[in-house]
Amino acid sequence: MRKAPAEIRTLIQKALSGDEGACQRLLNLYKGRIFSYVYRMVRNYHDAEDITFDTFIKCFNALATFDTSRPFAAWLFTIAHNLTMDHFRKNRIEVDYIDEFHPGDDDLAGDYEKKRKLEQIDLALSQLPPLDRELVILFHKEEYSYQEISEILTIPVTTIKTRLHRARRKLRDLVGKPKE
Template sequence: MTNFSLLVDQCMEGDQSAVSEFVRRFRNQVYLLCYRMVGEHHEAEDMAQETFLRVFRNLHRWDRSRPIEPWIMTIAGNRCRTHLAQRNRRPIACETQDHVEDHRGIDTRGQLLAEEVQLALSHVREEYRKAFLLFHDHQLSYGEIAEQMDCPLGTVKTWVHRARRELVQRLANRGVTQEYRASQLARSAE
């Protein structure tokens, strides 16, 4: 693992090139977590920017004996949770239809599956979704997730399992899993 202490020191001294390098190193992971949690590109960009603002304001609080990435991702997750709580309190202007028939070719099935998974994940309980994303997208161990989310190891395992179960159930309810399997079989027969 790269030692970030020098880079952090330079950032705290106001070195703009160090700040740019710091953001460059972590922007993809932060944006992906934010996108998975809030489900909308522009909101995810806003959450990522706010995450970095909070990180730079609090660099002096980072425990240098621990890896910096989980610390940053915790800030991102907390920011997204706050945003989602505020968003959920806003009244919904109109009802939207979740499922729109797709009349495009089989070539886009992978992309459609990714969109369906994202939609299904947006309905999964927040704690379950965060644990699931940290495990599958960021490949953190259950122990690392427990530390980052400040909860027991068994709870993390339960949350990841429940997120998987809910995700599969939602995809099955929407007929996505059968559709995707059929498109994969059709491709392999070609």
């Protein structure tokens, strides 16, 4: 497993000593990734923000217990995953695709097709079951290995592989034409 880079370890040490600048830097480095992941899971902007907020509060409060020989981002994803699962358990919400965050109208014409494709992927992603969606995001977007995902989600590698293969196939079917 990859360990936290030296820069991150330094920031963690500074954050532990109460350095606000270090906390701000850690927030800036990871809030986009964590928020995007949570938002794609819960599909509600305010819920995603609340979960991301709680993720960072929990992270900073437990920073002293973080083992710096492990990757910091994976630890954050573990916290975010647990809070997202709590949210699902509490609310039992249906996946609801919100399109207010789609790329704006000021896109260049040449980029239109790319943007459309990405929107299509994002929409297809939202139609996958939550666990499959999570696996696709962690493996393909966040580029975690099977082993790392297994540690984040605490599920066996074999389950991850099987479900990811099925999820990829489903995603391709939702985006393109289904194979006969």
